[in-house]
Amino acid sequence: MDTETSQTLDKYAQDKYKYGFVTEIESDRPKKGLDEKIIKFISQKKNEPNWMLSWRLDCYKKWLKMSDPKWANLKFPRIDYQDIYYYSSPKGFENKPKDLSEVDPKLIETYNKLGIPLEEQKVLAGVAVDAVFDSVSVATTYKGELEKLGIVFCSISEAVQTHPELVKKYLGSVIPPGDHSFSALNSAVFTDGSFVYIPENVKCPMELSTYFRINAEETGQFERTLIIADKGSYVSYLEGCTAPQRDRNQLHAANVELIALENAEIKYSTVQNWYPGDEEGKGGIYNFVTKRGLCKGKNSKISWTQVETGSAVTWKYPSCILKGDNSIGEFYSVAITNNFQQADTGTKMTHIGKNTRSKIISKGISLGNSQNTYRGNVSFLRKADKARNYTQCDSLLVGNKCGAHTIPYIDSKNNSAVVEHEASTSKINEDQLYYCRQRGLSHEEAVSLIVNGFCKQVLQELPMEFAVEAQKLVSISLEGSVG
Amino acid sequence: MTFENNFINHSKDYIFSANETLANQREQSFRKILKNNYDKKNNESLKNITISDLSKFDYFYKYENKAPKVSVLDSINYEIRVVNGMCQNFEDDNIEIRNLQNYDFNSFLDQDNNNSDDIIIDLNKIFLNSGIFFNIKNDTKLNIRLIHDTSDNFTVFQNNFINFKKNCEINFEDHFNLSHNTINNINYNTKVEECAVVKHNIFQDFSSSNKLYLTSNTVCKKNSSYNQNTYNFSKGFVRNFHNISLNGEFAKASLKGCFFLKDENICTNKTNIVHNAEHCISDQTYKGILNHNSKANYYSNTFVSENAQKTEGYQLSKGILLTDHCSFFSKPELRIFADDVKCSHGSTIGPVDETALYYLRSRGINKNEAMKMIISSFIEEDLQNLDHQARIIISNNLTNFLNSLSDD
Amino acid sequence: MIFLNINNLNVSIEGKKILNDFNIQINEGEVHAIMGPNGCGKSTLANVLAGNEDYEINSGKVIFKDEDLLDLNIEERAQKGLFLAFQYPVEIPGVNITPFLQASINSKLKNEKKPEIDNISFAKLLKKNAEELGISIDMLKRSINTGFSGGEKKRYEILQMSILNPALSIFDETDSGLDVDALRVVTEGINRFKDSKKSFLIITHYQKLLDYIHPNYVHVMREGRIIKSGDISLAAEIEKSGYQNF
Known part of the structure; x- marks a missing residue:
């Protein structure tokens, strides 16, 4: 890389992680470590019925027998599961506050600082937010309005109480707890997360959003999200996440399950900006997330969009099981790694039904000393007649200390199905830089412009409100690369 | 016969037992296989390979009278007939060919393929019963036709070393004339020296009772070019595994494979290309047409090391599936640690247009x-x-x- | 004011000498054409003036508007009013034309310490100039040069010139790959833009482009330097008997 490119990238370095502050608030948490007692404690805190507790305990027993998946292209020390707090809630959250007047102003202030106002008069127009702080849901906005349409948008703890039949039926139906160790762990100890149910033929009129914040030190966050779109319904859901700057690594092992019934559509977008660790690779979040959607009914559609810029280690493969005939799965991803970040991310598209279609667009950008891997699995089972997949994955390398890796798995067992896969890896095109600069743009602006252009196919899939934010995030994430 | 029994029986006849290095390698490989217990999940080389083929095959080998021969057809055309792994020792101004004896191996062991988690290479070391050294001298221009002749029920475990010396221009062809019920585990360790240009065509067409595991490990020096074309029409099982290291600047490697599968046939193509030097180009194209219940696997890994700037690496795989019962698995990997590169891969699988x-x-x-x-x-x-x-x-x-x- | 003065410029790329004691002077409002056979260094000249970092300046001086041009980097030269219409404009997928051009003009205004242009005024300006050049509004919604035909790319270069309003415009073989109709559109664009304050350096292989543009001076270049200068009649002479007589 020429010196100017590295200077430009150095300039970005001044733009530090701006969500790294800590909220000074007392938290309520049991001792560190994981055993049956802790699980009972969590269940009791959440006032859960017996079936829920025994489900958790079953999952815990499964987890005990499992070891962590090893196939990812990631290096990190073995996680000591006994050195983590499994539950943390801000003091005074024995019962979820009925309205914001009962919430500690410090918490409201925290969300204001993060750009997510919770107060009625200030809430984001057109976006309903469920704010999760460590292990508990703080507040959910626009609840009343959604209720009028029959939409349920609440924390999963609440849903266990209010809609047990739905939770019982669908929880663990897409991600079996025994799938791998992180899913078993999450199933045993999940603390909070969002629950969404969209009734038949309802098009949800606003974006639903959950904002996750890890605050307490040495605390794992294990949220669980369950979204059910009934026949003919539509919902767009957005997830945001940040964490304070801390020296020690923190674990985040979420499970997200989506179910789309006949003719339903779910659009799930993530802007992941967990603390990535510092320039030397110290600290940061371990992000081990299992996201899977089931296109259960005919003509259903699930679309994942992710912009991954944070975390020290990312292990994440939002996937679609295309079971219903004519169903559609999509995956759009931008993953940027810098400094010592490592990401192994991609998707899995399993075509079961006839005429199912999937599309994968992945853009990876590696800088600094980071390692960025795309891992994608496309399989056509015997009965997936006329199924189609199109995959395009492009990687951009900035500097010669980082790595960009592409590992696709393509498995076809149906002769009428068609898979097309394209991938490329290159550095920033010097001719493009020259062209932009000849028109008067600075080197810095040119790099940012070209990288954003590179990501555009993905960014344009984000809901309007977040697309601009994501673009800025992309520019900021190009920070501190040495060439 | 079980694997362990095969090992024990074979120990008595192991012709290279006087060579300690080989004997140690043999022992180690044996232990490794036992220890890993044919762990299919973590060892891709085992996918679609029947364990019993590996462990319970009947090892059979004896010296036969059928004479191997090197024929010089004219000034540029040579035909080498290898019978059950053995060749006729031969030398002229252009080439030198000889069967490797015990301590002969030692001079080539640094060139030996030791990189692997690959069970088939381990088996090659364990049951090793032959090895040929080919030396293609500087500046020669030749067409070499190599015929692998394997008799009924024979089991050939062969480890060969080929040196293509500087500035040579060679068309090298492998033909497999396999009889019935043969197992052929053949390993080539190839060195392509500076400015050498090698075209290597491999024709695989034999009947269903035969099995071929063909492995190669090729090192390309500066300005050399290695072009391999594999055509597989065989009805028997084939596993091709080609490792290429581009170690000198401006080296080029091209790998092409076409395979035509039918009935219950299985064909696996595996490639591993390592770019270690600047300005090298690698290019791969694998195409398959599958009929009946056949299965194909394509594993490819292009690795670009940190100092291999200005690399170009291309991969392409295409499959046509003709029936509902065949299947194609493809895993084209790119692992890139240098930034000034142009790498791409493409993969399509589908029916006839x-x-x-x-x-x-x-x-x-x-x-x-x-x-x-x-x-x-x-x-x-x-x-x-x-x-x-x-x-x-x-x-x-x-x-x-x-x-x-x-x-x- | 010295507008553009190139004095004994020597340039090489990867050790190979390309410009050899090259000299030229261009004054405000003049149109100069440089013709020459392939490999004579014409395109190198254009890229060296624009600041392309692939070339090595061995010696010589370039003064542009009283300032040492070689001291400036690519974007500083652009902001100072030097525009290069590329021979092969690069495609930049995903980067939309409109915001790109707005950022571009604002960088120039900022450099001149003038207020930046707002979205609405810019949209109006862009629309007006695009219409004059027969560029459809649809095209302005596309990514830079992506999927454009050869003619569209060149027309888009002219549009950028008309927006950025440069003092010196360099055309690097703009006529290559254009059919007669496209060539006419492009040259009409250039002619409309010409005035007594603006200067042009037109690099071309063929005379045809010059028939439309009418330069004040024509120079013949060979082996890295100008070997003959004259008026438009020189171009006709080349068209008739080729470069070998020079």
């Missing part, structure tokens, strides 16, 4: 003929660099394969 089929039929061509035309055109571009004789081999095999389509 319906619109092309429709077009041809609308011009009055019957469906079978149309299919044949489309399939021929699918590989046509990969045949262009072949000489006349090779083209005839391919074209006969292709006709047979295409005729079998209409039998259904």
Whole structure:
């Protein structure tokens, strides 16, 4: 890389992680470590019925027998599961506050600082937010309005109480707890997360959003999200996440399950900006997330969009099981790694039904000393007649200390199905830089412009409100690369 | 017979036992296989390989009278007939060929393929019963035709070393004349020296009772060029695994494979290309046509090390599935640690192009003929660099394969 | 004011000498054409003036508007009013034309310490100039040069010139790959833009482009330097008998 490119990238370095502050608030948490007692404690805190507790305990027993998946292209020390707090809630959250007047102003202030106002008069127009702080849901906005349409948008703890039949039926139906160790762990100890149910033929009129914040030190966050779109319904859901700057690594092992019934559509977008660790690779979040959607009914559609810029280690493969005939799965991803970040991310598209279609667009950008891997699995089972997949994955390398890796798995067992896969890896095109600069743009602006252009196919899939934010995030994430 | 029994029986006849290094390697490989317990999940080399083929095969080997021979057809055409792994020792101004004896191996061991988690390479070390050294001298221009002749029930575990010396220009062909029930585990350790240009064509067409595991480990030096073309029409099991290291600047490697599978046949192609130097180019194209219940696997890994700037690395795999019962698995990996590179891969799997089929039929061509035309055109571009004789081999095999389509 | 003065410029790329004691002077409002056979260094000249970092300046001086041009980097030269219409404009997928051009003009205004242009005024300006050049509004919604035909790319270069309003415009073989109609559109664009304050350096292989543009001076270049200068009649002479007589 020429010196100017590295200077430009150095300039970005001044733009530090701006969500790294800590909220000074007392938290309520049991001792560190994981055993049956802790699980009972969590269940009791959440006032859960017996079936829920025994489900958790079953999952815990499964987890005990499992070891962590090893196939990812990631290096990190073995996680000591006994050195983590499994539950943390801000003091005074024995019962979820009925309205914001009962919430500690410090918490409201925290969300204001993060750009997510919770107060009625200030809430984001057109976006309903469920704010999760460590292990508990703080507040959910626009609840009343959604209720009028029959939409349920609440924390999963609440849903266990209010809609047990739905939770019982669908929880663990897409991600079996025994799938791998992180899913078993999450199933045993999940603390909070969002629950969404969209009734038949309802098009949800606003974006639903959950904002996750890890605050307490040495605390794992294990949220669980369950979204059910009934026949003919539509919902767009957005997830945001940040964490304070801390020296020690923190674990985040979420499970997200989506179910789309006949003719339903779910659009799930993530802007992941967990603390990535510092320039030397110290600290940061371990992000081990299992996201899977089931296109259960005919003509259903699930679309994942992710912009991954944070975390020290990312292990994440939002996937679609295309079971219903004519169903559609999509995956759009931008993953940027810098400094010592490592990401192994991609998707899995399993075509079961006839005429199912999937599309994968992945853009990876590696800088600094980071390692960025795309891992994608496309399989056509015997009965997936006329199924189609199109995959395009492009990687951009900035500097010669980082790595960009592409590992696709393509498995076809149906002769009428068609898979097309394209991938490329290159550095920033010097001719493009020259062209932009000849028109008067600075080197810095040119790099940012070209990288954003590179990501555009993905960014344009984000809901309007977040697309601009994501673009800025992309520019900021190009920070501190040495060439 | 079990694997352990095979090992014990074979120990008595192990012809290289006087060579300690080889004997140690043999022991180690044996222990490794036992320890890993054929762990299919973590060892891709085992996918679609029947464990019993590896562990319970009947090891059979004895010296036969049938004479291997090196024939110098004219000043540039040589034919080498290898019988059950053995060759005739031969030397002239152009080449030197000889069977490796015990301590002979030691001079080449640094060139030996030791990189692997690959069970088939371990087996090669364990049951090693032959090895040939080929030395192609500086500046020679030759066409070499190598025929692997394996007799009924024979089991050949061969470890070969080929040196293509500086500035040579060689067309090297491998033909497999396998009888019945043979197992052939053949490993090539190849060195392509500076400015050498090698074209290596491999023709695989043998009957269903035979198995071939062909492994190669090729090191390319500065300004050299290695072009390998594999054509697999065989009805028996084939596993090709080619490792290429581009160690000198401006080296080029091209790997092409065409495979035509039918019945219950399984073919696995595995490639591993390592770019260690600047300005090197690698290019791979693998194409397969699958009929009946056949299965194909393609594993490819292009690795670009940190100092291999200005690398170009391309991969392409294409599969046509003709029936509901065949399957194709493809895993084209790129692992890149240098930034100034141009790398890409593409992969498509699907049926015969319906619109092309429709077009041809609308011009009055019957469906079978149309299919044949489309399939021929699918590989046509990969045949262009072949000489006349090779083209005839391919074209006969292709006709047979295409005729079998209409039998259904 | 010295507008553009190139004095004994020597340039090489990867050790190979390309410009050899090259000299030229261009004054405000003049149109100069440089013709020459392939490999004579014409395109190198254009890229060296624009600041392309692939070339090595061995010696010589370039003064542009009283300032040492070689001291400035690529974007500083652009902001100072030097525009290069590329021979092969690069495609930049995903980067939309409109915001790109707005950022571009604002960088120039900022450099001149003038207020930046707002979205609405810019949209109006862009629309007006695009219409004059027969560029459809649809095209302005596309990514830079992506999927454009050869003619569209060149027309888009002219549009950028008309927006950025440069003092010196360099055309690097703009006529290559254009059919007669496209060539006419492009040259009409250049002619409309010409005035007494603006200067042009037109690099071309053929005379045809010059028939439309009418340069004040024509120079013949060979082996890295100008070997003959004259008026438009020189171009006709080349068209008739080729470069070998020079």
